[in-house]
Amino acid sequence: MPPSFTEQPRSTERPPVAPTLTDRIARIASGLIGGPLGDHAVDPPRRRYWTPVRVILLTGLIAFAVNWLQKYPCAAGGWTDWSQYTNACYTDIRALWGAERLNEGAVPYRDHPVEYPVLTGWFMGILGQIAFRAGNVFGTDGGPIFYHLNAIVLFICGAAAIAILHKIREDNRRTDLPGPNPDPALVHSRPSRPWDAMMLAAAPVVLVTATVNWDLFAIALSMPFFLYWQRSRPIMAGLFLGLAVAAKFYALLFIGPLLVLALRQRKLLPALQTTAAAAVVWALINAPVAYFWRDSWMRFFELNSERPVDWGTGWYVLRGVTGWERLWDSEFVNDLYLVLFALSCIGIALLGCFAGRRSGVPGLRGIATADDLMPRLAQLCFLVVAAFLLFGKVWSQQYVLWLLPLAVLARPKWGAFLLWQAAELFYFFSFYGKMLQVSAEEEGRGIPEFLFLTAAASRWIMVAVMCALVVQEILIPRLDAVRRLPLRPKPAAPTPLPRGASGPAPAAAP
Template structure:
């Protein structure tokens, strides 16, 4: 009987990947700190305190501290002269303190409808009650208290997401093997990649979007889903998937890739167990609110169907460039979105079923074999969530946080990642320039429309480029750095024929 996964050597006993050897940009940047990892370096170094997880978490905490400083001008509220836009420090957390009546001690759903899924509503409600009561005790405005409490808890959530991503990549088990009991030697055949988590910790966009909304809470709940699925624990994976969906609906998009790959791997039962567990968890969380305050509970679903085309979406850019008046009709855009997203999901499903399949194996009818190089779960999840954003009519600035950990899991390469981050930063600051131009109408402030359209288009294009690169690595698995596949051997060059013996030099003339 094969040993269980827990009996295998820990990932830190396996060789780990040095980014300065495998990533060209990391190799170039390492010149600032002494150059790439040396041939004679001890890996891992003995008696060291600064392990990868500590370095990565410290980097993340520094990033969160900078993010807190960046949003600090808006924490006190009372925004005047459009300071939330000129300082680019707007945050829904502070704005909804009054809009959701938390400043009156209101309890979400019971006293006021909330535009978020239930678990996020409870999150803001619990911290809102604490801030409201502390404000009454100290005789001060609870708004700043509410923001700072949320920032602290969200930073803890972000640190947890970084630590879990580090654990996923440190272990780096294979989940693409067919059958219920794959060979443990194959499961642990990939090298450890603990430094991949640095991409999440040091992502530039985190500096300005970490506390725009409560998305870090949902991300911290979604990351254990990938960890426990990697460890072949479907019930625990489903538990966290259900919690994540109850916090933000984007995690629901993980179920399709999960089922597609499970069908191909002949692991459909564990995937169904995870999906059923997620459904039960989501229902248990939502049922009391739906039963007692149905109208408030329905507010989230009604708002998403009624919302017009949002700033910065592909539809907004298309409308601005072409002047197509039909794109003002939100119902028409809804229909187009559903068609394009459905077609995208069909394409991703076909990619998951057939990419990397080894031909010529009779009787298997497309089911994976040990020789197949099938897509990884994170690759398909990134593609589905990206398609949802690329074709959706709402694309808020903080939604980039949904894609960040998926991008690290799907394609941990710095080059295109940083270009994408630059496009996101360009859009972030352009968005506030556009908001200032709209809000301070007649005051000649903000940025022109063409610049905003350029920023929105650059973001759309870079996410599409990331999708194209991931599809390329699905189709050509040897380009996928996570798999650690050796390049195909090149045929040896033909041995040149021996040169003919040259004639002796002529004797000197007498």
């Protein structure tokens, strides 16, 4: 008989999952450092200093350093001959130094409307004041100081996000168990997966998008939401969710999956506590700005409703392929987007409510992992945010950072992940080629439209493929690497008949 879970140790007492033994791409890549974990290796290794989290953070810091070098040609400003496009180093941080009047010492919202949620506005405002005053003291342009200050703080935010994701996967607790005090052996029945955080640290798009905008700030605030929810601390989860929404609105999309799974489990109170705490935190941050500078505060909401179809969205590709003129009408696209996104959310909600509704698996009764069939929160959050991007009319290049940690939490497998990353890089460089073609049209520079449409379509398709793979693993939980459920037992082979016999073998004599 298979052992019961009461006999199994906690996940923290078991060796962590070795990616080189469970993931084909990781196994191939390990050839660069000596190959997969061997039979005689000590697992886990007896490391004194180079623990998994330190190796992962070092990888992330190297990626951030490469991003810093990649954006360095644009840090000084004064872009000439479209250098921000030819070097693919454009960053909103440097561009908005002047556009938001930070170079004049302006305070966001009070002196100038800001197109970002309040917490991001405060972020840029505080660092803007430091850069402005430092520039006055040293008699130099504060723009480069502003960019480098932002880069340093954003890299700290990125490192924090990597460390928190590592902690989430190292612990890897279940949150789908009934009752207020579930069996600790069941809570820790999933394997420890600390190396999953390497996917975030080594993601190729981080090399080029980490400091395009302030998204790493919002991501660093959103990751503790998943950690504290996993640890059954709903108020703390709500606190960080409220902070994340106040920094970038995409985190608001996490509330739907949270409530759907809570309704399914009939444990609505913790989810409502999280939602209420998030609402209070968001209101406390936004209320002063909304009260004193209402018009500036409303700028973010007005801009999002007024913006036309942006470069590289699915609507842009559809318009380029079909020539459908109605897609130039932002109100028409708004209506289509709302309908398609609403239908997607309904489908994801139904998936969250009904997927995996089985009491057991034949041949596996008594094994607790057979009941680990409910969709995971990160899976549904990934699907909702991806649908928001797939059907939205704005899809900036740095929005890929929103999906990165969610993809790692939802589906920590390297194969499709790297193909998606390749498509994102293809789009990133094609975008700047297109911007060069539009800006320097008379000089015949840049890339043709069909190549840009191809790049944008490949990004759209790969995100859709990632969604399909996540849905597949929700419907077939044994494919989910996070759960690592046992495979279905194969039926026993029939007893071979004696040579020459035409019927069943005779029973043995008593």
